[in-house]
Amino acid sequence: xxxxxxxxxxxxxxxxxxxxxxxxxxxxxxxxxxxxxxxxxxxxxxxxxxxxxxxxxxxxxxxxxxxx
Numbered sequence: 001x002x003x004x005x006x007x008x009x010x011x012x013x014x015x016x017x018x019x020x021x022x023x024x025x026x027x028x029x030x031x032x033x034x035x036x037x038x039x040x041x042x043x044x045x046x047x048x049x050x051x052x053x054x055x056x057x058x059x060x061x062x063x064x065x066x067x068x
Contacts, residue, residue, distance in 0.1 A: 001061030002038035003047045005031055008057035015049040
Protein backbone atom coordinates (compact mmCIF):
# COMPACT_ATOMS: atom_id res chain seq x y z
CA UNK A 1 0.00 0.00 0.00
CA UNK A 2 1.05 3.57 -0.59
CA UNK A 3 1.25 6.57 1.66
CA UNK A 4 -1.10 9.44 0.86
CA UNK A 5 -1.04 13.22 1.11
CA UNK A 6 -4.14 14.80 2.61
CA UNK A 7 -5.82 18.13 1.94
CA UNK A 8 -3.62 19.60 4.69
CA UNK A 9 -0.76 19.85 2.17
CA UNK A 10 0.48 23.45 1.87
CA UNK A 11 2.66 22.77 -1.18
CA UNK A 12 5.98 23.41 0.58
CA UNK A 13 7.75 20.69 -1.45
CA UNK A 14 9.76 19.26 1.46
CA UNK A 15 8.57 15.75 0.68
CA UNK A 16 9.49 15.54 -3.00
CA UNK A 17 13.28 15.29 -2.67
CA UNK A 18 12.94 12.90 0.31
CA UNK A 19 11.17 10.20 -1.72
CA UNK A 20 13.71 7.61 -2.93
CA UNK A 21 11.20 6.16 -5.40
CA UNK A 22 10.22 9.39 -7.11
CA UNK A 23 6.61 8.80 -6.07
CA UNK A 24 5.97 12.39 -4.94
CA UNK A 25 5.16 15.05 -7.52
CA UNK A 26 3.55 18.46 -7.69
CA UNK A 27 -0.08 18.66 -8.81
CA UNK A 28 -1.11 22.28 -8.99
CA UNK A 29 -0.50 23.96 -5.64
CA UNK A 30 -0.05 20.72 -3.68
CA UNK A 31 1.86 17.44 -3.86
CA UNK A 32 0.56 13.93 -4.51
CA UNK A 33 1.92 10.41 -4.16
CA UNK A 34 1.79 7.97 -7.08
CA UNK A 35 0.58 4.70 -5.52
CA UNK A 36 2.25 2.72 -8.29
CA UNK A 37 5.68 3.99 -7.20
CA UNK A 38 5.22 4.31 -3.42
CA UNK A 39 6.22 1.38 -1.22
CA UNK A 40 6.13 3.33 2.07
CA UNK A 41 9.95 3.25 2.09
CA UNK A 42 9.76 -0.08 3.87
CA UNK A 43 13.31 -0.98 2.79
CA UNK A 44 14.69 2.13 4.50
CA UNK A 45 12.72 1.96 7.73
CA UNK A 46 9.58 3.93 6.94
CA UNK A 47 8.03 6.77 5.03
CA UNK A 48 10.47 9.70 5.23
CA UNK A 49 7.79 12.16 4.23
CA UNK A 50 5.81 11.56 7.41
CA UNK A 51 8.61 13.02 9.51
CA UNK A 52 9.48 15.96 7.23
CA UNK A 53 5.98 17.31 6.54
CA UNK A 54 5.32 20.50 8.54
CA UNK A 55 1.53 20.04 8.44
CA UNK A 56 1.47 16.25 8.99
CA UNK A 57 -0.30 15.90 5.65
CA UNK A 58 1.49 12.68 4.72
CA UNK A 59 -0.19 9.56 6.07
CA UNK A 60 1.65 6.26 5.94
CA UNK A 61 -0.41 3.37 4.63
CA UNK A 62 0.41 1.28 7.68
CA UNK A 63 1.65 2.25 11.16
CA UNK A 64 4.75 0.11 10.55
CA UNK A 65 5.67 2.40 7.64
CA UNK A 66 6.28 5.43 9.87
CA UNK A 67 10.00 6.13 10.30
CA UNK A 68 11.13 6.44 13.90
